[in-house]
Amino acid sequence: MAKDVLVVIEHENGSPRRPSLEALALARRLAASFGGRALAAVAGHGVGDIARRVASSGADTVYHFDHELLGQYTPDGYRLVLEPLVRDLSPEWVLMGHTYLAQDLLPLVSARFDAPVVSDCVDAEVDGETVVLSRQPYDAKLVARIADRGPAPHFATLQSGAFPADELPDAHDGTVEQRPVDLSPDRLRRKVLEVRQAGGRTVDLTSAEIIVAGGRGLGSKEKFQQLIGQLAEALGGAAIGASRPVVDNDWLPHDHQIGSSGQTVSPKLYIGVGISGAIQHVVGIRGSQVIVAINKDKDAPIFNEATYGVVGDAEELVPAIAQAIAEARQS
């Protein structure tokens, strides 16, 4: 029997989300190796256009679930359509981008099939029907290669940016198949009351050209303000960002946070000081044109992302760099 790969598509503002398209790219690669098909599931309300778009982006068949009660994501609503679909299609793999929604949803589905999720994968070795996935345990300090020895279906989520979506074809004549949905409000145990912006966003880093960001490695709120402030000023008033521990410790308000739970930035120049490079931060800076990392630990994962790296003490380095930048900008 042909071995298919199913991708659960997330969408936002009428479009499939990028992590879902990245998962579709891997699904096509796996399906090609298995001699099977790349399948997709789109659930929502009024999302027919999205389903068609996924079919033209590389999915061979898109299963389209339309229901008023799917208009707002709930884990029960999604599970109640996905679980029967997975039973029906018996795919070899079920893939999603490693997003907040996937983490809230996919293990709920996989548990029904007595399977764990190989989560947050960054690489896949595909050989015939064998798939070995790489993950980054210990806060990305190590890489583990994982095989799922259990029976299909297997489940995995993919780290944002790890599997480029640009491998998807420009055009594809996949089909859309609408599936019936049987849902009633009493089956959705999570009642969503509100989706809100946390504390109102007053700092917009997404359009900043130059960002200076600091991390826990700076040691204190005072050091953060002094060193990051100095560097931002030398750059003519660069935007100031931070990793999660900084805002959790109240060194800086939450709306300066960069990363999966904060903002995703794409400046020309990003300078990270005392930021180790936890993946939750790194996914937010990968769109930067040039990344400069300053850290005292030469093994810090931020250096895997950086264009230029400096290993050393921020207290000595930052004033010197700020001065050199200020002089260069005047000349």
Next chain:
Amino acid sequence: MKILVAIKQVPDKNARLQIDESGTRIVETDLSWEINESDRYAVETALRLKEARGDGEVVVVTLGPERARKAISSALAMGADRGIHLVDPDFQGGDPLCVARALAAVTRAEDAPLVLCGTRADDDGYGETPILLAGLLDRPAVFLTIGVEPLDGDRLRVVRELEAARQEVSEIPLPAVLGIQSGIFDVRFTSLKGIMAAKKKPVSQPTPTELGLSAEQIGKAGRRLEVLSLAPPEKKGQCEFIEGKPEEVAATLVEKLRREAKVL
């Protein structure tokens, strides 16, 4: 209300990790260990819920070898009432589903209406145990919980962190499972009094059989996921390191940003 909190003992964040001869595990000797960060927030959340209601019991459970007893002691010193240590060798070496099966059995045995877990263990980083557990128990769950408050009629009001600094506010009925996010408030320090009191609190060590589990469902025998290799990441090699005295580094970096990268 009885609240079960699942915690994990993980290596200290700053530990230098070495790989053992098998090439699939870290060397555990000479490491210092601590309660996983988000699990500390789960314990704190449970204690706050108990304090707000003025009654209830907070039971901490951990799966791990003998050394993990210290994680239970720390949680008891924070104020938890009782501990459960899944220390039997058959429990060890499993994947997240094996852990979730063991926790599901404990939840049933304890008849706990609310289970709290940290969102993600900082060692293997799967971040799926609470949701797998909810799936096995067929309970509603919320991942990345940043706020929880009990409502009348056995319901909870829960705030879930979303991407791009958004939040979802929802209501769920009990029994339920919550994955608690780090950094949502200050976690209490343990007092000397708390540490002394912890010594008198009971810690049970149920066996798989006592929990109705067979060896094939848990631990090494029950796992699906196999680690083929564990190693430091290959350096991508794209990072150009700039070395020298601070002034030299500064001059070289600025020159490169201007002439090479053309971003200044």
